[in-house]
Amino acid sequence: AFMLSRYESEFLEIECIGVGEFGAVYKCVKRLDGCLYAIKRSRRPLAGSANEQLALKEVYAHAVLGHHPHVVRYYSAWAEDDHMIIQNEYCDGGSLSDAIVKREVKGELFTEAELKDLLLQVSMGLKYIHSSGLVHLDIKPSNIFICHRLSTIEGESEEEDDGSPSARVIYKIGDLGHVTSSSSPQVEEGDTRFLASEVLHENYSYLPKADIFALGLTVLLAAGASPLPLNGDQWHSLREGRLPKLPQELSPPFRCLLQLLLDPDPTKRPSARELCKHTVLREKRTE
Numbered sequence: 001a002f003m004l005s006r007y008e009s010e011f012l013e014i015e016c017i018g019v020g021e022f023g024a025v026y027k028c029v030k031r032l033d034g035c036l037y038a039i040k041r042s043r044r045p046l047a048g049s050a051n052e053q054l055a056l057k058e059v060y061a062h063a064v065l066g067h068h069p070h071v072v073r074y075y076s077a078w079a080e081d082d083h084m085i086i087q088n089e090y091c092d093g094g095s096l097s098d099a100i101v102k103r104e105v106k107g108e109l110f111t112e113a114e115l116k117d118l119l120l121q122v123s124m125g126l127k128y129i130h131s132s133g134l135v136h137l138d139i140k141p142s143n144i145f146i147c148h149r150l151s152t153i154e155g156e157s158e159e160e161d162d163g164s165p166s167a168r169v170i171y172k173i174g175d176l177g178h179v180t181s182s183s184s185p186q187v188e189e190g191d192t193r194f195l196a197s198e199v200l201h202e203n204y205s206y207l208p209k210a211d212i213f214a215l216g217l218t219v220l221l222a223a224g225a226s227p228l229p230l231n232g233d234q235w236h237s238l239r240e241g242r243l244p245k246l247p248q249e250l251s252p253p254f255r256c257l258l259q260l261l262l263d264p265d266p267t268k269r270p271s272a273r274e275l276c277k278h279t280v281l282r283e284k285r286t287e
């Protein structure tokens, strides 16, 4: 088109970092500030369609949620030449799903300390989302993004003993496309592999606990559990409160906590707020 779109005039496209039925995500540099951004371009949904509702929910959620260290930051969104465009913070470490695959390929597992760090950080992000009266409804490894922060840049004190900056992994909750109000929900179910059974049965009274359930399965996958079933007996047995077999022995307190996250009774699952204060996640590493 003769008229340069805002996307083309404001950004330099570096590479495509994701493609789905929704559209595509690009790693871009904003010409003005020289910073990297993740930009999702999707076909503009039909006016009045369910997809338009989803697209609008995502932007509303970002607008309401403002800034939090464990939620991917939103910068802008606009529509042009039949596309919806959302400009988010670029997380340089890939998704948790990528990180899990990388470990498996190398035959390495996330250590219990790393699993606790993951659970604590994502719980902080969920606590923020839930305290804003919202629920995510699509928590899963591919929607959790990783930022590698060199601690010295952040001005944190911690350094390796040889004085080199110690890399810290920061987990951020992304993809707010299923976010809805926890009090007056219009539930658009997320990935069924992570769906709590009460939500499948359209019981929407404990939606924040559905995020907690999905977080429990997410941590299990990082612990090395085999890929989750989409349906059938295995799907139901994962929702009877028994942990699947794991390729590593976890400490009893941590195993119990994970079991609680997956409790069939949503009221038995800890809230994000309770997880943030949980001693199992708070204690400094013992070994």
Ligand SMILES: Cn1cc(CCO)c2c3c(c(-c4ccccc4Cl)cc21)C(=O)NC3=O
Residues within 6 Å of the ligand: 017, 018, 019, 025, 038, 039, 040, 072, 086, 087, 088, 089, 090, 091, 092, 093, 094, 095, 145, 146, 174, 175, 176
């Ligand atoms: C596929 N994919 C890969 C990445 C980079 C991870 O290192 C990524 C990002 C996002 C998103 C994203 C998700 C949902 C909605 C909008 C965006 Cl930009 C998708 C991403 C996002 O919001 N921020 C990202 O870094």
